[in-house]
Amino acid sequence: MAMLSVRGLSKSFSGVTALKDVSIELEAGEIHALVGENGAGKSTLIKILSGAHQRDSGTITLGSETAAHLTPQRARALGIAVIYQQPALLPDLSVAENIAQGLEPPALLRRIDWAGRRRKATALLSRLGLTLDPDMPASALSMPEKQLVEIARALGEEARVLILDEPTASLSSTEVASLLVILRELRAQGLAIVYVSHRLEEIFEIADRVTVLRDGAVIDTRKTSELDRAGLIRLMVGREMSSVFPERRAHEGTSAPVVLEARALGCRDSGIHDVSLTLRAGEIVGLFGLVHSGRTELARILFGITPADAGEVRLAGKAVVVNSPLSARAHGIAYVPEDRRQHGIVAAMPVSANCTLSILETLRRGLLLDREREDRIAASYVSRLQIKTASLQAEAGTLSGGNQQKVALARSLATEPKVLILDEPTQGVDVGAKAEIHALVADLAARGLAVLMISSEVPEILGMSDRIAVMCEGTIVASVEAADATPERLLSLALGRSGVEAHAV
Secondary structure, three states: OOOEEEEEEEEEEOOEEEEEEEEEEEOOOEEEEEEOOOOOOHHHHHHHHOOOOOOOEEEEEEOOEEOOOOOHHHHHHHOEEEEOOOOOOOOOOEHHHHHHOOOOOOOOOOOOOHHHHHHHHHHHHHOOOOOOOOOOEHHHOOHHHHHHHHHHHHHHOOOOEEEEEOOOOOOOHHHHHHHHHHHHHHHHOOOEEEEEOOOHHHHHHHOOEEEEEEOOEEEEEEEHHHOOHHHHHHHHHOOOOOOOOOOOOOOOHHHOOEEEEEEEEEEHHHOEEEEEEEEEOOOEEEEEOOOOOOHHHHHHHHOOOOOOOEEEEEEOOEEEOOOOHHHHHHOOEEEEOOOHHHHHOOOOOEHHHHHOHHHHHHHEEOOEEOHHHHHHHHHHHHHHOOOOOOOOOOEHHHOOHHHHHHHHHHHHHOOOOOEEEEEOOOOOOOHHHHHHHHHHHHHHHHOOOEEEEEOOOHHHHHHHOOEEEEEEOOEEEEEEEHHHOOHHHHHHHHOOOOOOOOOOO
8 A cells, every 4th residue: 555645636726727637656665756847736736735735626645544634734643744945944943942843732831841852852863863952043054954853853743754845956965965865764764755856866866766747747657767867858848858958159269358357356254265267258157166165155256245355357358346236237247146036036026127126227217117118128038038927017936936037037137247147047947947048048158148157066067168167165276178077077176186277267
């Protein structure tokens, strides 16, 4: 008997079908991957299983018990636990208090056993190989530690089904490897695990079986060993996609004019030191490095968020001062940050306002904004970037991850930059949206834009870059031509295992 059986599940919102006759079986001691493009129905299915949404039809059976009406409380009581991409811990409470939230009855009329609470938290964390002070506030935890505290709480609730929604989106490669080890151990203990991720390499590494959703329906369920990357992508997008990277014309190389040059750039507060970098017109330079190597910190310096205190920046051969985002934009530098929901878009504002947020001064007509011009400009970017939205007035936060990223890109392009800095431009988006964003970036470079693209995904860096600058411990340690780059070489350089290579890039 399957641990979890879903039969004929359907769900619509205002007449729009989100799930259509979905059936999935999950075995005890199995890691079952759930994949599909944004909008395929993954989030809706998870919310139904967690009791956040009610199904229109179909059955959900856990073991021998059929769940007639699932609420969040009922789902937890049955043994279904969901770990979301952003952990739902209370930051001002301790680790032990957060774990106790799901394990203890309300404390209104009872005395709290603080020592017992700490012992319980320590025991649950030890099952995951984690040694934490149970009195530590949750706000002091790293992202992987927060996820493990949530998993520990789920184990305390005697969860039988563990659903992880994009658990590695914000983790380094080392942290990902550690999490996968823990998931294998939980599988060996008999847990049934649903693993949702856009990172296909993780699917092939960890999952026993994979179910593909497309347009709200199950396309297929296969053993992972029966698939390869190309076959899985084909099932997800419904078309042949041998590569998510576009074919690009050869770059002019050193004959192209230098647009931006950084010389011995540094910032003590950011840990950045002695960074030299050149960007040429029409060139995509990949910036690769491990987490905490200084990639994002360098991007923030180049955009003026954290002004440099050493070295200089030159644009078209002329030294300039970039000490604020306003001055960066004035010099033709644009930046699309890593966290699109917090810094790239304003989720509650309409698409039109988001697209033009960086050029509000140019839209003023007296004391008012020229709304017609705002809509015209936004409409041009919606068309050019193929942003899928119900209307220009739809809230940006209602769009899929890939389309939110395109809105953030439109906001930067509206300033008509000469240099575009992209920090993890495809993080957390599906393979189809990745291909679209890659094609957009390649097209921008072909039009002469100089692009600095930060990515922690080695295939993306290799597939998109003309040159690759590798960072380690706050500085650029090497520049590698794309033709000479291999995953092994990049990782070796990023880990500080390089030979003698030139710093000036």
